[in-house]
Amino acid sequence: MDVSRNKSRIVVTCLNRLMPWVKQEITALGFGINGTFATGLELHGTINDCIRLNLNLRCASNVLYLLRDFTARNPEEVYLQVKSFPWEVVIQPDGYFSVTSHVQHPTVNNNMFVNMKVKDAIADRFREQTGVRPNSGAGLQGVVVHLFWKENQASLFLDTTGPSLARHGYRKKPGAAPMLEALAAAAVMAGKWNKKTPFVNPMCGSGTLAIEAALLATNRKPGLLRQAYAFQHVIGYDAAFYQEQMEQLKRQVMAQGPTIIATDLRTEAIADARYNAALAGVDHLIRFDVCDFSKTRVPAGEKGVIYFNPAYGERMGELAELEKVYSRIGDFMKNNCKGYTGYVFTGNPDLAKNIRLKASQKTKFYSARIDCVLLEYHLY
Ligand SMILES: C[S@@+](CC[C@H](N)C(=O)[O-])C[C@H]1O[C@@H](n2cnc3c(N)ncnc32)[C@H](O)[C@@H]1O
Secondary structure, eight states: OOTTTOOEEEEEEOOTTOHHHHHHHHHHTTOOOOEEETTEEEEEEOHHHHHHHHHHOSSOOEEEEEEEEEEOSSHHHHHHHHHTSOGGGTSOTTSEEEEEEEEEOTTOSOHHHHHHHHHHHHHHHHHHHHSOOOEEOSSOSSEEEEEEEETTEEEEEEESSOSOTTSOSOOSOOOSSOOOHHHHHHHHHTSOOOSSSOEEESSOTTOHHHHHHHHHHTTOOGGGGOOOOGGGGSTTOOHHHHHHHHHHHHHHOOSOOOOEEEEESOHHHHHHHHHHHHHHTOGGGEEEEESOGGGOOOOTTOOOEEEEOOOOOOSHHHHHHHHHHHHHHHHHHHHHOTTOEEEEEESOHHHHGGGOSOOSEEEEEEETTEEEEEEEEEOO
16 A cells, blocks of 8 residues: 555545635635535645645645545454554554544444544554554554544544644634634635735734735745644655645745735734744734724725724623724724725624724634634725
8 A cells, every 4th residue: 555646535624604615715726626615625636746735735634545445333343444554554563643533423422432443443454464563642643543424424534734724823822712723724815815005904903814915916925934734754754745836836936025914903913913923934924013904004005905804802891892893993984994994803793883884895714613604895
């Protein structure tokens, strides 16, 4: 078995409602897609294809490479199937592995139990075949084996990613209510920004939207910001191919970007946003300012985008204050952003009614399980 050359089913997972943007990214890389579902999509390819996907995808979570499909009516049958797989061609005997799973089966009420079964099966296989066994644990720093098991149908995958791709590695100072990086990337891609005109992001918080906009506009891919992936621990991994892909990512970067402006009322938020942007390598591409959003200087005569992610609030007092903030956001967009397309990402559509503009488009997202919507406004 040569996992760098064998083609198999690849499943790319993502957070609920991000699939259309992962699909767009995968299609742009030239891959065909065989099927989609709420939290991911399927294609066909090699581990080297998984390497490309891992380095390039902004909106995905994990890239899974199928090892084997099988039927299992109970955990014992899972154990026997997993034990019969030749793990010694995938995991180094002195290596490290961990097990994750997605299980919906009447015989299981705790995934940890199934993970343990899979781990035992791999360890027992190694002991019988080689007399030694690799270490294992909960950390995702080695080979990651993933079991999907639903209605007696099971699939055993190599999770080629390890820790999720949804974090892009630069946000060391998250601030109060940060957007997940993959969500921010999808939320920017969901708009009509052409990546050449100004991107203005008042209320920027830790800077995620402005940073993702800068990364997108200058073709900086997430692989540039990450060194460790689970695929690097698989026997037969093509290190030369990985290096080539990294070199290609570096060559693709555009030195110049469009005007990107990020402002926030709080000095600490701007300090955090600058720090995060520097880690992402895009601080020189963003103009930061501390000010009330209504004082943000929007370049006139341009067809850029103005992008807000205001707080959505939960307590009553907070809501009354926020109604005024949303109303002022509406006024600001009407009076100061002519020719722009406005976006408001919020978890509270009732608050958004205070904007008093008609949304031309509504795109649904989830942020940490909260139903959210991205509202689009044409500001004539
Ligand atoms: C929900 S957070 C934005 C989170 C951001 N998208 C991120 O990923 O970190 C809202 C931000 O609005 C800022 N803010 C609140 N009222 C403001 C005002 N009147 N003018 C400017 N910024 C304000 C807060 O300081 C906070 O950083």
